[in-house]
Amino acid sequence: MSKLALLVLTLTGASMAEDLLSPSDTVFGGQLTGGNFQVGMNGFAAGANNWPGGEAPLNALDGVGQKYLNFAEFNTGIVVTPGIGPSVATSLKLWAANDAPERDPASYEIYGTNAVLGNGPFPVSSFVLITSGDLALPGSRNPGGGATLNDANLQVVEFNGNGTAYTSYMIIFPTVKNAGSANSMQIAEIQLDGSVGLLGDFDGDGLSDDYENANGLDANDDGTVGESSPGAMDGPNGALGDPDGDGLSNTEERDLGTDPQDEDSDQDGLTDxxxxxxxxWVSEFDTGTDPRNPDSDDDTLLDGVENPSLAFDPGNPTSQPGTNPNLEDTDGDTVSDGEEVLVGRNPTFTDPLPPTIFMPGDTILGGSITNNRFEIGNPGGGEGINSWPANEGPEFAIDGVGQKYLNFAEFNSGVLVTPSGGLSVANSMTLWTANDAIPRDPASYELYGTTSDVSGAGPFDLDQFTLISSGDLALPDSRNQGANADLDEANSQNVFFSNSEAYTSYLIVFPTVKNSASANSMQIAEIQLGGEFGPGTPLRFEIEGLGDDLIFTFESQPGKVYDILTSSDPENEPNPSLWEVWQENINATPPENVETFLRPSDPNRFFVLVEKVAPAFFTEDFENGAEGWTTSVNDVVGATLWELGSPNASTGPLSGADGSGNAFTTNIGKYEPESDIALRSPVIDLTAEGLTEATLSFQQFRDADGFGDRGNVRVLRSADLSELFAFDADLTAFDVEWTDFTVPLPASAIGETIVIEFQFISDDTADDFSGWSIDNVEINVQ
Structure with missing residues (x-):
């Protein structure tokens, strides 16, 4: 056949729009769900993918008024393979059914495919979206049964831009006119119009001229130009050509809907x-993904970075997560791969986000830590007082909506919660920002647990609590709406931590806020702990005998120490917690310890393992002097010193913290003007392997002039005394008793040997105050 004869035939055929669907076509009714068109069945179940026997999918192609109805309602439709063969669809015709206009389709999607179809389900990925949009079917009705279709009840949708021939079509109706009153989707008749066969194809290569012109291919070259060998016809412009070098021929790119001039049509880092x-997923050369979707599994990670053949790289998780691009949740732990990477978790290790522990209505007390106790606050009060507005009390921190909890104490304020679910193990915390005033957001946290009875009005000694986790916070500046507005995850921060101990109550304290200079309080919209109810998972504790030795292997965690308790007569010593301490304060070597001890001489001996919070890494209460501490005077007057002893002044403290005999105080209780003095700790070594966090805490009594005097806590590198970070102790506040100051040390201090400096600077006015007093300095590490 000559090219001229072919041109005449295709132009003649293209000049007439034909009906493409007929009653004899192969048709399936169903619903689009989960990436597949699921074929339905006869039935009357409400909300299910089924239809009455007299209103089956075939009625949508029968040429008369009898309708097709699907009780699934949303995303329902048909998949049809026209008996006429390949065709190019350019318009859609829809006739309204006989009743209930609320069931009429309100939107549509039309897909085409050249894949060989079976009996379903049919993956959407095997189809190409041709067109979609809204519908406005007339309110007039076609009679049902064998009545003739009335074009007054018809809507026509034109999409003349399609130039690709397909062998099968999927027609979906995502929505109906009134979902509130409709119980199904219904349509009297569906028809596609277009042309049978291919559009004009001047060079006879099987690609329509419209397709070639639209995609930068030469419509006059059948692949002869540039062919690999005479007669191969695999040049870049023909059906077998591959101008972008992605391994797909132009015909395959047309059928897939990909760009024949771009090796990576969806820009996901994988060639088409x-x-x-x-x-x-089979391999890097057969990924199973969709070349038209950069994120085939909708997990927010590009297909090109997901490669399950490469192990998860914790140092570079965003470019090598080790995940499967076809699975939203590779490890099956109910958390999407993208979410796990975002919060720093391994998306290839099963570790689900825990269920929530706090519920609205749980027993909750608001307050702040003072003198090593959690003091309960009250409604009312004002700035600097452990109190809150009546409509911003602690109960709003666990109410599940946007209303906030605010405490005017600002520093070391928080909540004590006793979950109604009983004993629980917490291993994550989520915090939501409040509705305004970013400076009031918490900047650090401490989480404690206890099994002690904390009912009543308090106060509650911190000694009865175990520190579970602490650290810096970086809450987003975006705000949750207040009152009863829903909480927005975009305005929250997740904190994950290792914990296997179960507690009945939790104390959450926020030592610092984002900007203490401009904040007058601490505020938070919502606090939630994640974990599980129950006693938790016992520590793994294994014992092996080897000659005269016993080898103990057990799980261990940073910031913990371990005791091994023993008994030779557990029947008469039924409480293991009271057994003899055999080995004490064994330092953790995470993730496990292997310890060897000489076997006891007893023929039978029983052991239990007890996990405890490690004692302070560094501690000084000054009751036995101040070994290694130094003081200096940096002003020209020299009238004020840091002095160790029992404070004695007309204002301020009359003893050390907790009634002790010693503390460091400015002039033992009466400082002078124009001073600049420093109190420095011994060198503190934070270079130990595995150390990731450190927290400084001390007790202070602030009794300066309230406006011109300053107190700074400086973290210095010991080698050259250069400043790594500084904290403002806020000497504008007046204390009436010793108060706690706790702050995480900056990341720059980890891996260094440091010195802690307390710097006091007074202005040029004479004041009758005691100044600043310091006691009970500690550093805890994890």
Missing amino acids: GVETRTGV
Whole structure:
């Protein structure tokens, strides 16, 4: 056949729009769900993918008024293979059914495919979206049964931009006119119009001229130009050509809907040829992904970075997460891969986000830590007082909506919660920002647990609590709405931590806020702990005998120490917690310890393992002097010193913290003007392997002039005394008793040997105050 004869035939055929669907076509009714068109069945179940026997999918193609109805309602439709063969659809016709206009489709999607179809389900990835949009079917009705279709009840949708021939079509109706009153989707008749066969194809290569012109291919070259050998016809412009070098021919690119001039049509980092649309990863050369979707599994990670053949790289998780691009949740722990990478978790290790522990209505007390006790606050009060507005009390921190909890104490304020679910193990915390005033957001946290009875009005000694976790916070500046507005995850921060101990109550304290200079309080919209109810998972504790030795292997965690308790007569010593301490304060070597001890001489001996919070890494209460501490005077007057002893002044403290005999105080209780003095700790070594966090705490009594005097806590590198970070002790506040100051040390201090400096600077006015007093300095590490 000559090219001229072919041109005449295709132009003649293209000049007439034909009906493409007929009653004899193969048709399936169903619903689009989970990436597949699921074929339905006869039935009357409300909300299910089924239809009455007299209103089956075939009625949508029968040429008369009898309708097709699907009780699934949303995303319902048909998949049809026209008996006429390949066709190019350019318009859609829809006739309204006989009743209930609320059931009429309100939107549509039309897909085409050249894949060989079976009996379903049909993956959406095997189809190409041709067109979609809204519908406005007339309110007039076609009679049902064998009545003739009335074009007054018809809507026509034109999409003349399609130039690709397909062998099968999927027509979906995502929505109906009134979902509130409709119980199904219904349509009297569906028809596609267009042309049978291919559009004009001047060079006879099987690609329509419209397709070639639209995609930068030469419509006059059948692949002869540039062919690999005479007669191969695999040049870049023909059906077998591959101008972008992605391994797909131009015909394959047309059928897939990909760009024949771009090796990576969806810009996901994978060439189109390796994205095989099977939904199954085989290798880097057969990824199973969709070449038209940069994120085939909708987990927010590009297909090109997901490669299950490469192990998860914790140092570079965003470019090598080790995940499967066809699975939203590779490890099956109910958390999407993208979410796990975002919060720093391993998306290839099963570790689900825990259920929540706090519920609205749980017993909750607001307050602040003072003198090593959690003091309960009250409604009312004002700035600097452990109190809150009546409509911003602690109960709003666990109410599940946007209303906030605010405490005017600002520093070391928080909540004590006793969950109604009983004993629980917490291993994550989520905090939501309040509705205004970013400076009031918490900047650090401490989480404690206890099994002690904390009912009543308090106060509650911190000694009865165990520190579970602490650290810095970085809450987003975006705000949650207040009152009863829903909480927005975009305005929250997740904190994950290792914990295996179960507690009945939790104390959450926020030592610092984002900007203490401009904040007058601490505020938080919502606090939630994640974990599980129950006694938790016992520590793994194994014992092996080897000659005269016993080898103990057990799980261990940073910031913990371990005791091994023993008994030779557990029947008469039924409480293991009271057994003899055999080995004490064994330092952790995470993730496990292997310890060897000489076997006891007893023929039978029983052991239990007890996990405890490690004692302070560094501690000084000054009751036995101040070994290694130094003081200096940096002003020209020299009238004020840091002095160790029992404070004695007309204002301020009359003893050390907790009634002790010693503390460091400015002039033992009466400082002078124009001073600049420093109190420095011994060198503190934070270079130990595995150390990741450190927290400084001390007790202070602030009794300066309230406006011109300053107190700074400086973290210095010991080698050159250069400043790594500084904290403002806020000497504008007046204390009436010793108060706690706790702050995480900056990341720059980890891996260094440091010195802690307390710097006091007074202005040029004479004041009759005691100044600043310091006691009970500690550093705790994890």
